[in-house]
Amino acid sequence: MNRRDFIASGLALSLASTPWRLCAEALRPQTIRRLVLGSGAYGLGYALARPRETLVIERGIFPAPEFTLSGEPDTLAPPTTPIGNDLNRALRDAGILKDTRLQLPPLADFLLDFFLARGGNLLLECELVPNTTTPWSPLLLSATGDLVQTDLPIATILDTTDLGWRQKPILKGKRFSALAPQTHCTVDLPPEATWRQARLALHQKRESLGLDLPTFAEAGCLRPLYAQTHIRHPQKDLPVPCQWIPSAQFPDLMTAFEKGYRDAT
Amino acid sequence: MPPDTRPAQLFEGRPAGKPWDVLVVGLGTAGAAALQCAAQEGLNVLGIERLGGLGGQSTLGGVSFEDPVSARLLELERKCERIPVKYDTSLLGVWRENGRLTGLRIISNGWIEDLPAKLVIDATGCAAVARMCGLEVRRGRAFDGVMAPCVRADVWVENGGRVRPHYWNTDCSLAGGLVERSEHVAALCRGRHLFWKERGGKAGRMLRPGYLPGAREESRVVTEVVWSLGDVLCNRAVCDPVFYAFTPEDLPVVQQDYAFESWATQDWKVLCGLPMFGYASAIPYGCLVARGVDGLLVPSKHLGVSHDLGGGLRLQAEMRKSGIAAGCAAKVALGLGCALREVPYGVLKGVLERHGLPGVRRRDGVGTVHGAAVGRLDDGGIVEALRVDVSRTGEWWYAKADGGAMERAAYAYWLCRERRLCGDAAGRRVLSDRLAGALAEGGRFAGNFAVALGLMEDVRGLAALRSLAARDGAVEDPVVRGAFPNRIKALLLLGRFADEASGRVLMGILEDGARGFVRGLEGAGAFDGVEQLRFQAVSYAAMALAAILRVHRNASLSCQAMAWQGRLVSGAEVGRNPPWWRLGKVRFG
Numbered sequence: 001m002n003r004r005d006f007i008a009s010g011l012a013l014s015l016a017s018t019p020w021r022l023c024a025e026a027l028r029p030q031t032i033r034r035l036v037l038g039s040g041a042y043g044l045g046y047a048l049a050r051p052r053e054t055l056v057i058e059r060g061i062f063p064a065p066e067f068t069l070s071g072e073p074d075t076l077a078p079p080t081t082p083i084g085n086d087l088n089r090a091l092r093d094a095g096i097l098k099d100t101r102l103q104l105p106p107l108a109d110f111l112l113d114f115f116l117a118r119g120g121n122l123l124l125e126c127e128l129v130p131n132t133t134t135p136w137s138p139l140l141l142s143a144t145g146d147l148v149q150t151d152l153p154i155a156t157i158l159d160t161t162d163l164g165w166r167q168k169p170i171l172k173g174k175r176f177s178a179l180a181p182q183t184h185c186t187v188d189l190p191p192e193a194t195w196r197q198a199r200l201a202l203h204q205k206r207e208s209l210g211l212d213l214p215t216f217a218e219a220g221c222l223r224p225l226y227a228q229t230h231i232r233h234p235q236k237d238l239p240v241p242c243q244w245i246p247s248a249q250f251p252d253l254m255t256a257f258e259k260g261y262r263d264a265t
Numbered sequence: 266m267p268p269d270t271r272p273a274q275l276f277e278g279r280p281a282g283k284p285w286d287v288l289v290v291g292l293g294t295a296g297a298a299a300l301q302c303a304a305q306e307g308l309n310v311l312g313i314e315r316l317g318g319l320g321g322q323s324t325l326g327g328v329s330f331e332d333p334v335s336a337r338l339l340e341l342e343r344k345c346e347r348i349p350v351k352y353d354t355s356l357l358g359v360w361r362e363n364g365r366l367t368g369l370r371i372i373s374n375g376w377i378e379d380l381p382a383k384l385v386i387d388a389t390g391c392a393a394v395a396r397m398c399g400l401e402v403r404r405g406r407a408f409d410g411v412m413a414p415c416v417r418a419d420v421w422v423e424n425g426g427r428v429r430p431h432y433w434n435t436d437c438s439l440a441g442g443l444v445e446r447s448e449h450v451a452a453l454c455r456g457r458h459l460f461w462k463e464r465g466g467k468a469g470r471m472l473r474p475g476y477l478p479g480a481r482e483e484s485r486v487v488t489e490v491v492w493s494l495g496d497v498l499c500n501r502a503v504c505d506p507v508f509y510a511f512t513p514e515d516l517p518v519v520q521q522d523y524a525f526e527s528w529a530t531q532d533w534k535v536l537c538g539l540p541m542f543g544y545a546s547a548i549p550y551g552c553l554v555a556r557g558v559d560g561l562l563v564p565s566k567h568l569g570v571s572h573d574l575g576g577g578l579r580l581q582a583e584m585r586k587s588g589i590a591a592g593c594a595a596k597v598a599l600g601l602g603c604a605l606r607e608v609p610y611g612v613l614k615g616v617l618e619r620h621g622l623p624g625v626r627r628r629d630g631v632g633t634v635h636g637a638a639v640g641r642l643d644d645g646g647i648v649e650a651l652r653v654d655v656s657r658t659g660e661w662w663y664a665k666a667d668g669g670a671m672e673r674a675a676y677a678y679w680l681c682r683e684r685r686l687c688g689d690a691a692g693r694r695v696l697s698d699r700l701a702g703a704l705a706e707g708g709r710f711a712g713n714f715a716v717a718l719g720l721m722e723d724v725r726g727l728a729a730l731r732s733l734a735a736r737d738g739a740v741e742d743p744v745v746r747g748a749f750p751n752r753i754k755a756l757l758l759l760g761r762f763a764d765e766a767s768g769r770v771l772m773g774i775l776e777d778g779a780r781g782f783v784r785g786l787e788g789a790g791a792f793d794g795v796e797q798l799r800f801q802a803v804s805y806a807a808m809a810l811a812a813i814l815r816v817h818r819n820a821s822l823s824c825q826a827m828a829w830q831g832r833l834v835s836g837a838e839v840g841r842n843p844p845w846w847r848l849g850k851v852r853f854g
Contacts, residue, residue: 103470109461110458122447127375129375130377140443145357145396214428
């Protein structure tokens, strides 16, 4: 996008003129009560049920990486709620959903825009750090190493991350995928597999299938394969009630999103 | 949210356990190279990376023009296969004892761990370790701290089948704290989405999004030696080079407000117009050694160079060399048991040479990027090269230079500058006499010779520069298509001369908002519209007036200028393009 288009879109003005005010408004202590760890689709739906009360924090730069960056699945369940219909329609309007198939690479940017446009509060590139302040409020670490003690009076926490914050999940494996023209390439790995092992294994499979390297796009996340279903674990290391409900346990983005929304209302 | 209340990230003492020889934090281009080099040198090294792959911007960030991203990711992983790496791990704090780094505190998924180390290589690119140590860092340019703008690159398959990065440039950097940065990153992503909606199908298809916001510049560490573009462009001697670079000056300046950049940048971009050229730089060892604590090396884009030099050096080849150099320095320091700043260069050079460094100095000084022949110009050649309507040589450094008239003119200007800085007095006089003679002939190209004399700091061009600024018609000032106008260059040079006689003319330009000044230039298409042209003129006039008032006290002119400034800033919108509000930072005495 050239400078002219950026300005014409209004993004420049909105960015330059009100970012602090928007953030300050969104993060005013008297409104935020719920913290969501990780921007999993379940958590995004949960947050949009009560956007002014909820802050989502995400370690990366994209929302719902378990679906937007995992390379699969690229299908979407039909919506069953008004907000799900809204999402469905927006995906079609943007050209990202055709029939039931999603175009995965642009999905992440779309979802960020969708979430923020509906009043969602999201802090990117930050993660929660253990702290023992009294009364407790989140201590956040940014991607550049800045540590910030907030004063948000959080009453409940929802953890939607893949492995759970300070959890020791029981996995039956991990899955690493890639998009290639006309096909997917996927490897299933043992639960303790590292990024290195995943990448080397995936490329071994690519080589065996004779897939072209330039148009081979590995996923941006290692998808966990849980040994259990319906995971909902309390997190006992935090002094406020916290439930770990990993978004990646759901079969697709719509299912996760709508479940989060329904559970919050 | 309250003003940032920052919990401690610097711990005194040392973590328990057997220390690693080296911890490398940040495994982008520089960090991955440092990790490999240190391991090859037999050091016990651990890499720490926030994301899930090696290579940083050149892989997960999508900025790979030659190799497919997947290929590069795989290659790096295979090269580092035997080297332990902690992915998905963030830096949380540092340990220090008696002025020396002794380890790091890291966090992964909420679990905290302390790692003891003898030496740390900070390759985060944002000086994270250095800042946690409380070391001095600098941000952006001296005038107002503005940094190079950020970008997001995604990998696309174009309609013809070519796979390449596709950039989305912004006019802002990723400065600011946690919240502000998040807002900027979100704006980047939303902008990408808008592009997809409006033009995605025509451009091809997105293969993979870039997983990093592309911060071209973040904090820079103040190191034992800080090297600037000025040092490089006047060929200042380096007795302990760790690598050589021949780089284009790739510093996309925010909204082209070169008036606020360094003199060296202004010489390059504005007066000489050299985007089609590169320069040779030798980087001293001291640029890698953090000042204020021992045991910390800082390769990557936050190394100890100035804002204006960083633009050329932050490219992948140079970042890789900086990482290798850091790995080598770690080997020597640990082998000899000496402080990093005491590493003997003779020993370091031996280790560098095992890794192909410092390398060969490709050429002296300035030359065309793609090898097109411009040819050395003698004094007569310089004068003849300026008898053209000087226009731009091209916007981007990767476009081809064909050694044509524009490249020769830019090079001619450069040689004038070089003669001033590096030539002997007699040689300077000979050239400036010829330029003065050409100026005295008058005619269409007189302005060019006035600018050339200005580059040589020869006052014989001053009258012509005043005339250009005043637009009194005494010096011909043709409107040249695509050109950086001579009358605007004149404003810049009048400031360099601190020419008191120009004060009233400059004040007039400010009061008028340069509306009259740019009349006729609109058709040249040199800038992005009339408002940008006016901003150029006003910003140079303001900076020139400020320079004059620093040397020549003039209370009435100072008051007038400050009153103008107050009216301007109070009426301007923050963030409007161009950034008129930046003029609020100019100091008029």
